[in-house]
Amino acid sequence: MQVVLLERIEKLGQMGEVVSVKPGYARNFLLPKQKAMRATKANLEHFENQRVQLEADNLKRRDEAVKVSSTLEGLTVSLIRQAGDSGQLYGSVNTRDIAETVTKSGVTIDRSQVVLNKVIKTLGLHDVKVVLHPEVSVDIVVNAARSAEEAELQLRSGGKVTSSHEDDDVVDEAEEVTEEVVETAAESEE
Numbered sequence: 001m002q003v004v005l006l007e008r009i010e011k012l013g014q015m016g017e018v019v020s021v022k023p024g025y026a027r028n029f030l031l032p033k034q035k036a037m038r039a040t041k042a043n044l045e046h047f048e049n050q051r052v053q054l055e056a057d058n059l060k061r062r063d064e065a066v067k068v069s070s071t072l073e074g075l076t077v078s079l080i081r082q083a084g085d086s087g088q089l090y091g092s093v094n095t096r097d098i099a100e101t102v103t104k105s106g107v108t109i110d111r112s113q114v115v116l117n118k119v120i121k122t123l124g125l126h127d128v129k130v131v132l133h134p135e136v137s138v139d140i141v142v143n144a145a146r147s148a149e150e151a152e153l154q155l156r157s158g159g160k161v162t163s164s165h166e167d168d169d170v171v172d173e174a175e176e177v178t179e180e181v182v183e184t185a186a187e188s189e190e
Contacts, residue, residue, distance in 0.1 A: 001020065001021055001022070001023045001026045001038070002018055002019070002020055002038070002039035003018070003019060003021055003026050003030055003031075003036040003037060003038055003039055004016065004017070004018050004036060004037055004038075004039050004043060004044060004047050005017050005018075005019060005030075005035065005036050006034060006035055006036055006037065006047075006054060007035055007058060007134055008058075008134040008135055009030075009035060009036075009134060010134065015054065015055065015058060016047070016051060018039045018044075021036075026038075061133055062133050062135055062136060064133075065132035065133035065135075065136040066136055068107060068132055069132055069136050069137075069138040071106070071107050072102070072107055072130060072132075072138045072140060073138055074140075075102070075105065075107075075140045075141070076125075076140065076141040076142075076143055076155065077098065077101040077102055077105060077140065077141070077142055077143065078101075078143040078145060078148070078151040078155075079093055079097060079098075079101055079142060079143065079144050079145070080145060080146065080147060080148065080151065081093065081123075081144055081145070081146070082146065083122075083123050083144075083146050087122050087123040087124070088121065088122060089120070089121050089122060089123065089144065092119050092120055092121045093119075093120035093121075093126075093142065093144055094116075094119075095111040095112075095114040095116055096111045098111075098114045098116075098128060098142055099111040099113070099114050101142075102114075102130070102140065109130060109132070113130050113131050113132060114128060114129075114130055115128070115129040115130070115131055115137075116128060117129075120142060120144055122144070123144050123145060123146065123150075123154075124143075124144060124154060125141050125142070125143055125154060125155075125158065126141070126142045126143075126144065127139050127140075127141060127142075128140055128141070128142050143155060
């Protein structure tokens with residue numbers, strides 16, 4: 001199906017381009033969200049008449065997004081969640097959770113603006129992309145932790161904080177393996 005794009009769409013094209021897309025993508029996403037319109041002769045004429053106004057509106061929205069992006073740049077939000085000893089969350093962090101936390105920090109964003117490449121199911125620091133405008137996006141850091149103190153430790157250390165007994169278990173296992181290797185080597189020399 002041929003459509004005329006009414007705004008820039010990543011991996012598809014710029015505003016005003018006539019592109020060919022699958023009918024389902026056009027019917028279910030582009031047309032209902034008014035990101036495109038069918039490429040008929042009447043629609044092309046209507047688009048050309050409205051082009052200047054559409055470009056001016058797009059430029060205004062882009063400028064506002066750039067201002068907001070300067071506020072969001074380098075933002076770190078902490079989400080307190082329950083998790084097991086291994087660092088696995090009981091549940092996950094979703095786009096709604098992130099959008100609500102960012103909004104509480106002073107910048108209003110919608111959950112549809114948060115892009116998660118993978119589901120957050122572990123404790124630690126996670127990079128998340130926020131798309132403010134089709135041409136403006138910013139990366140923020142989501143800090144998933146069990147408590148506020150743990151969140152602070154993770155920020156300072158730059159990663160997931162493991163409990164001390166886990167570290168002791170790893171050291172004990174490493175010492176046992178080393179002793180076994182030494183004993184095996186001593187037996188093979190005899």
